[in-house]
Amino acid sequence: MAAAVRAFDLAKRYPLGAAATYRTLRESLRDAALRPLRWLRAQRAERPSIWALDGVSFEVQPGEVVGIIGRNGAGKSTLLKILSRITAPTRGGIDLYGRVGALLEVGTGFHPELSGRENVFLAGAVLGMKRAEIRSRFDEIVAFSEMERFLDTQVKHYSSGMFMRLAFAVAAHLEPEILLVDEVLAVGDASFQRKCLAKMEDVGQAGRTVLFVSHNMPAVTRLCPRTILLDGGRVLKDGPSHEVVSAYLSSGLGTMAAREWPDPARAPGNEIARLLAVRVRDHQGQVSAAHDIRRPVTVELEYLVREGGHRLVPNLHVLTGEGLHAFVTSDAADFGHRRVAEAGRWRAAVTIPGNFLAEGTYVVGAALSTMDPVAVHFWERDAVAFQVIDSAEGDTARGDYGGPMPGVVRPLLPWTNERLPPG
Amino acid sequence: MPAGTYRPPVSLAPLLRIRPESAGLVARLSELLEQRELLLFLAWRDVQVRYRQTALGVAWALLQPLLSMLAFSVFFGGLARIPSDGLPYPLFAYCGLLPWQLFAFALNSSAASLTANERLVTKVYFPRLVLPLSSVLAGLVDFGIAFLLLLPIMGFYGVRPGPALLALPLLLLLALATAVAVGLGLGALNVRYRDVRHALPFLTQLWLFLTPIAYPASLVPERWRPLLGLNPMAGVVEGFRWALLGLPQPPGALLAVSAAVASLGLLAALLYFLRVERDFADVI
Numbered sequence: 001m002a003a004a005v006r007a008f009d010l011a012k013r014y015p016l017g018a019a020a021t022y023r024t025l026r027e028s029l030r031d032a033a034l035r036p037l038r039w040l041r042a043q044r045a046e047r048p049s050i051w052a053l054d055g056v057s058f059e060v061q062p063g064e065v066v067g068i069i070g071r072n073g074a075g076k077s078t079l080l081k082i083l084s085r086i087t088a089p090t091r092g093g094i095d096l097y098g099r100v101g102a103l104l105e106v107g108t109g110f111h112p113e114l115s116g117r118e119n120v121f122l123a124g125a126v127l128g129m130k131r132a133e134i135r136s137r138f139d140e141i142v143a144f145s146e147m148e149r150f151l152d153t154q155v156k157h158y159s160s161g162m163f164m165r166l167a168f169a170v171a172a173h174l175e176p177e178i179l180l181v182d183e184v185l186a187v188g189d190a191s192f193q194r195k196c197l198a199k200m201e202d203v204g205q206a207g208r209t210v211l212f213v214s215h216n217m218p219a220v221t222r223l224c225p226r227t228i229l230l231d232g233g234r235v236l237k238d239g240p241s242h243e244v245v246s247a248y249l250s251s252g253l254g255t256m257a258a259r260e261w262p263d264p265a266r267a268p269g270n271e272i273a274r275l276l277a278v279r280v281r282d283h284q285g286q287v288s289a290a291h292d293i294r295r296p297v298t299v300e301l302e303y304l305v306r307e308g309g310h311r312l313v314p315n316l317h318v319l320t321g322e323g324l325h326a327f328v329t330s331d332a333a334d335f336g337h338r339r340v341a342e343a344g345r346w347r348a349a350v351t352i353p354g355n356f357l358a359e360g361t362y363v364v365g366a367a368l369s370t371m372d373p374v375a376v377h378f379w380e381r382d383a384v385a386f387q388v389i390d391s392a393e394g395d396t397a398r399g400d401y402g403g404p405m406p407g408v409v410r411p412l413l414p415w416t417n418e419r420l421p422p423g
Numbered sequence: 424m425p426a427g428t429y430r431p432p433v434s435l436a437p438l439l440r441i442r443p444e445s446a447g448l449v450a451r452l453s454e455l456l457e458q459r460e461l462l463l464f465l466a467w468r469d470v471q472v473r474y475r476q477t478a479l480g481v482a483w484a485l486l487q488p489l490l491s492m493l494a495f496s497v498f499f500g501g502l503a504r505i506p507s508d509g510l511p512y513p514l515f516a517y518c519g520l521l522p523w524q525l526f527a528f529a530l531n532s533s534a535a536s537l538t539a540n541e542r543l544v545t546k547v548y549f550p551r552l553v554l555p556l557s558s559v560l561a562g563l564v565d566f567g568i569a570f571l572l573l574l575p576i577m578g579f580y581g582v583r584p585g586p587a588l589l590a591l592p593l594l595l596l597l598a599l600a601t602a603v604a605v606g607l608g609l610g611a612l613n614v615r616y617r618d619v620r621h622a623l624p625f626l627t628q629l630w631l632f633l634t635p636i637a638y639p640a641s642l643v644p645e646r647w648r649p650l651l652g653l654n655p656m657a658g659v660v661e662g663f664r665w666a667l668l669g670l671p672q673p674p675g676a677l678l679a680v681s682a683a684v685a686s687l688g689l690l691a692a693l694l695y696f697l698r699v700e701r702d703f704a705d706v707i
Contacts, residue, residue: 006437014705081704085548088443088701095437105546111468113475118468125464126547 002097004178004209005060005083009092011233012053012078052078054233055092060211062098062177065204067224067241068213069248074230076213080104080182083211098209101128101176107167112156116147116166119155123170137173145169172199178209197223197381217256217385221245221321221361242321246361249289249387256385257289264304269368269378272310276345277302278366278383283354293359293390293397293410300349301366303378305341312341312377313369314348321361326408330369355397355412358405359390445701448694455550462553462560469532469561484568488524492517499637508639510668511580517573518667519636519660522598525566526656527627529599532558533606534623537614537703544703551700555610559603566595573667585669594662597678597685601655604688607696614699614707634660640677652680655688 053075060066068076081087083094084102109126110119120141124134134141142148145166155163181200200223204210214220220227220241227244229237237244249256260277261267267274281298282288291297301314315330329350364386367379390410392398397410445451455462474480492513499505500512507515533555537544540554577583613619634656635642643651651657658681661674 082441085439085441086545087704088445089441090443093443094441096439096441097437099438102547105542108546109543111472113472114468118471122464122468125461126543126549128549131460131464 002062003059003095004062004064004097005058005211006095006097007059007083007092008057008094010053010056010079010082010089010094011051011091012075012082012087013049013051013090015049051233053082053089056230056233056235057092058228058235058238060209062209063207064226065210065212065224067220067227067244068211068230069215069217069220069227069245070230070236075233076230077104077182078233079230080180080211080213084180096178098177099128100178100180101174102180102182103127103171103174104180104182106164106171110155110163110167113154115152115154116158117151119166120170123167124173127171127174128176129174133175141169141173144172168196168199172196176208178211179203180211180213182213216382217245217249217361217363219382221363221385222319222323222382242361245321245385246387249361249385258287259380259383264306267304267378268380269303272305272307272370273312273368273377274304274306275301275366275368275378275380275383276304278364278380280364280384280386289385290387290389292354293357293388294354294395296354297352297357297386297388298349299352299364299366299384300347301368302345302347303368304345305343308343309340310370311338311372312346313371315367315369316350317365317367317381318352318357319363319365320408321363323363324408326357326362356409357388358407358410359388362386362388445697448697451550451552451697455552455556458550458553461549462557465553465557466560469558470564473561481568484565485572487565488517488520488569489572491520491524495520495637505638506642508641508664508670510582510664514576514580514582514668515639515664516637517576518664519634521566521569521573522594522659522663523631523634523636523656524569525562525595526598526602526659527631528562528565529559529602530606530609531623531627532562533602534609534613534619536606537610538617538620538707541707544707551703552607552696555606555696556603559599559606562602577667582668584667587666587669587673589666590662590673591666594659594666597655597662597682598659600689601659601685604685604692607689607692611696611699611703614703630654630656633657636660640674648674649676649680652677653684655681655685657681658685 052073056075056079068079070076078087080102081104082089083096084100084104086102086104107123109123111122114122120138121131121134124141125131129137142151145168147162147166147169150158150162155166158166197219200210200212204223210224212220212224224241226239227241228235229244229248237247258277258279261275264274264276267276269275277300279287279300279302280289280291281300282291283295283298285298299316301316303314305312313330315328317328318326320326331348331350362385363382364384365379365381366383368377369375370377390396390398392402394400397412398405446454474483477483479486495516496513500507500516505512536554536558537551543549543554544551609619609623633654635651640648640651640657640661658674658678662678662681664670665673
């Protein structure tokens with residue numbers, strides 16, 4: 001079957017330094033007039049430049065959902081900009097077998113002076129939809145945004161959350177064969193982010209080709225079966241997401257060991273409680289994304305109780321990089337005590353023992369619930385992620401075996417093994 | 424996107440090839456044609472937004488040419504006694520101001536269109552020509568409104584247009600072509616050199632004086648008059664007066680020179696714009 005995207009030897013050079021910044025016409029003219037020789041030479045000479053991409057090749061099959069990760073400056077955004085034709089490559093090329101839609105920013109094309117209704121049409125057109133398409137999907141878009149009541153209000157009177165909801169609703173109803181998404185999920189409040197991720201999941205499952213650039217490793221691991229790791233403008237690794245993300249996290253290039261919500265007003269949660277931070281610590285108390293399989297891992301949860309008098313049970317969901325639920329754990333100390341939480345800041349921590357989880361990437365979801373009747377105050381699905389590494393020094397469940405070992409857990413269990421007496 | 428199974432169409436040849444060198448002129452103009460809806464949407468947006476949060480609203484489209492006409496009539500027609508080809512001076516001036524204000528608006532807004540829409544340029548792809556063209560298009564609405572005011576003024580002075588009125592759309596086209604040519608060139612230049620923004624008001628003013636709006640082209644000796652046509656707006660303004668006010672002699676030579684200059688200018692500006700267009704997102 002033909003590929004959906006085929007990139008070969010893709011390279012992009014940006015001029016660097018003075019030549020790249022604004023040159024006034026006066027400077028250009030003066031240089032040309034006063035120092036014609038030097039000016040000519042400067043025009044011809046190689047200006048200092050940087051290769052944002054340098055020989056990137058890959059193929060994406062139709063229906064594949066591919067994550068693109070890497071540090072800032074690794075070339076992720078440049079790649080998307082070339083794919084979406086915003087900028088041209090310096091070398092190489094891309095063949096695209098399908099209509100391309102790009103979401104490089106939520107709210108592109110919106111104008112603050114226009115009403116929500118007018119902006120739906122305008123932004124739709126800017127993103128490449130035909131008027132007939134927008135009209136036929138208008139009700140769907142509005143329903144998704146839950147903004148029916150404010151459609152005729154000028155967008156400049158919207159809160160940023162309202163703006164994001166409407167803007168994303170338009171973008172989410174784009175129906176290209178190949179969808180490019182860049183970090184749009186990094187904005188907005190938690191419930192909005194969840195909605196975006198869920199929508200992304202739908203898109204992937206609907207069989208479209210998706211290229212998803214993100215810093216959110218847990219989301220990449222969960223949404224994309226395959227991930228491409230860029231570094232210094234080259235493909236460092238391309239393969240199954242859990243392997244590539246593991247390599248990325250353990251290389252120290254990126255960490256997802258801690259997430260903090262400094263502004264409680266925008267943090268996940270409701271009027272009873274809000275999530276403030278989730279951190280993964282090693283046995284010495286250091287925040288760390290990489291953990292020795294023999295050592296315990298502590299996950300802590302900081303939250304703000306805004307309204308006292310409720311029984312609040314913190315709980316954590318630990319998923320493997322492949323998206324399999326490893327286990328769920330909740331504050332066992334509370335069982336039977338029926339303790340009621342007073343308002344204020346709280347910290348809950350749970351320690352996962354050493355020699356328990358297998359090697360690999362783990363994604364942690366953090367929640368705070370009330371059990372009777374059941375209510376969820378916050379539920380941050382991809383809060384943090386960490387790595388478990390088996391150094392294979394002979395004293396782990398691995399023993400001296402160096403090959404692949406399946407399983408979600410890798411406990412060091414007490415074995416007996418004795419020779420039976422003959423007879 | 425609705426959930427459910429979606430089958431990507433199987434295509435053998437790529438729908439799109441992205442290469443360092445840009446696509447041909449024809450391919451890009453046909454792409455522009457495909458994006459005509461976006462062009463109209465952006466023009467509509469500019470019209471919608473222009474008079475929002477103003478007390479007088481769309482009345483400004485009438486006030487601007489009207490007040491200019493009054494000022495011209497008092498200072499040039501009244502005090503300076505500039506001749507007006509035997510026509511009532513206010514009518515003479517208004518007829519010149521009508522295409523001029525369209526031109527000046529189109530020129531200024533298209534030259535600023537790329538930098539004013541920087542977010543669009545850096546975050547989404549579409550043929551960049553859409554931006555200057557849509558802002559020129561948006562200027563037509565004001566022109567239409569101002570044009571309606573011309574009818575009562577003509578009625579007041581008892582002036583009737585002759586059959587030359589049929590040439591008006593062509594003259595309008597000439598004015599737009601001139602504005603697009605200069606707007607494309609300066610717009611593209613403005614992406615790299617913001618000096619354009621500062622030079623533009625001066626350029627517009629100088630151009631106003633070079634165009635026979637406050638004075639008639641007949642002030643220039645007959646022999647040299649076609650030279651005046653090197654400024655295509657001279658042809659447009661003289662043409663407007665001929666078409667609307669029933670002057671006997673068409674400004675033939677003047678118009679021919681103007682049309683030739685405008686066509687060449689438009690072609691040159693288009694080629695320049697298309698050559699540098701691909702770098703806009705990188706340098707803006």
